[in-house]
Amino acid sequence: MTATSASHYDAIIIGAGAAGLMCAATVGYRGRRVLVIDHANKPGKKILMSGGGRCNFTNLNSTPANFLSDNPHYCISALKRYTPQDFLDLVDRHGIEHEEKTPGQLFCRDSAKDILNMLLTECEWAGAEVRLKTTVNAVSDTDTGYRLKTGSGVLTCESLVIATGGLSIPTMGATGFGYDIARQFGLRVLPTRAGLVPFTLQPALKDQLAPLSGISCPVDASCHEQHFREPMLVTHRGLSGPAMLQISSYWHPGDDISINLLPTCRIQDDLTNLRKQKPESTVAHYLAERLPKRFAQAFSELQGWSGPLQGYKNADIERVAHTLGAWNIRPAGTEGYRTAEVTLGGVDTRQLSSKTMAVQERPNLFFIGEVVDVTGHLGGHNFQWAWASAVAAGNVA
Secondary structure (H helix, E strand, O other), rough: OHHHOOOOEEEEEEEOOOHHHHHHHHHHOOOOOEEEOOOOOOOHHHHHHHHHOOOOEOOOOOHHHHHEOOOOOOHHHHHOOOOOHHHHHHHHHHOOOEEEEEOEEEEEEOOHHHHHHHHHHHHHOOOEEEEEEOEEEEEEEEEOEEEEOOOOOOEEEEEEEOOOOOOOOOEEEEEEEHHHHHHHHHHHHHHHEEEOEEEEHHHHHHHHHHHHOOEEEEEEEEEOOEEEEEEEEEEEOEEEEEEEHHHHHHOOOOOEEEEEHHHHHHOOHHHHHHHHHOOOOOOOHHHOOOOHHHHHHHHHHOOOHHHHHHHHOHHHHHHHHHHHHOOOEOEEEOOOOHHOEEEEEEEEEEEOOOOOOOEOHHHHEOOOOHEEEEEEEOOOOOHHHHHHHHHHHOOOO
8 A cells, every 4th residue: 555545535534522533433334434633642531521520421302492503503404313312322232321310411320431432432343543642734625635734744535524622621632723724714713702611700709609619509590581490509719500501601791690599489478478477587597498508698698688587678578589589690700711611603604514514615624513603501412412413424524
């Protein structure tokens, strides 16, 4: 075999993460010669850290409504053609033990390594080659495809798939490489920002809540007419937990977030009745029966709610109820890409085929996974987009 043929592939995929490995196996099973390259020293680093090391690999209830995009209809086709059940069938064929935590959210019972090993096994069975520690220095098009100048030599291919992810968690090797390639070939890249990310707080509120670090309570968080009823976690830097991560994808600097601390209660009625039945009781007592005691006490002190309820007029109780049902805070910001689970924005999907993920004017150049402007809610949806977009591209690349 000559050096030229040894370095030529039917398809090259840049990025050995969830989408890249899934796509490689799909391409390989079609009998195509496929290579996955990545600058990292290990494949699937974000898979391994996801879900607390147990990988929330899909969500059985995933629908297009669980995704944010400037072009919201784009994801429908791929998600419809490769469903959570399709991926679950693959997991079951490999004998991976899994469990459903929150309804619909599927996790490995043992370790996220099971999912990564499954993908690598699929690549091996499909004849897909995975090459790590390979930096791409330049990409150019040729009459028959693409030429890649890498740290270990020149590679050529007919189809090129960009599966390089977004900017989130740079310590895992995240870069803007995929966006650079998109721009190089004339594609629009929509502004990016950190998504599914904890909030930081203004100094005064941060100091007041700091002693409560580690306390979690169920809330309903809302912003821009979106709301999520999930746990909120107080951290030493600010607010995190599923509710905060979810709403962060809709938040913009300067926005307020409204937090209902007692979403299942009729707060004003409760307090009015409590004043009648136990006039010596306090707001803190009421809260302590419904929220972690430390949080109840500290929040009451923060708001200046002291003394027995018999000293509260109806207007006072109304104000307390409003604060508990709509505690408005204005975050200082977010923790940014450093801890963000995903990157919002990215390659504008209006320039891509919703059926194949290929650039409309370049049918042999594909963008899949997080690099495109499709971002899922927390809970396995982003992995489902990785699988679905990978299979859509893999069936034609």
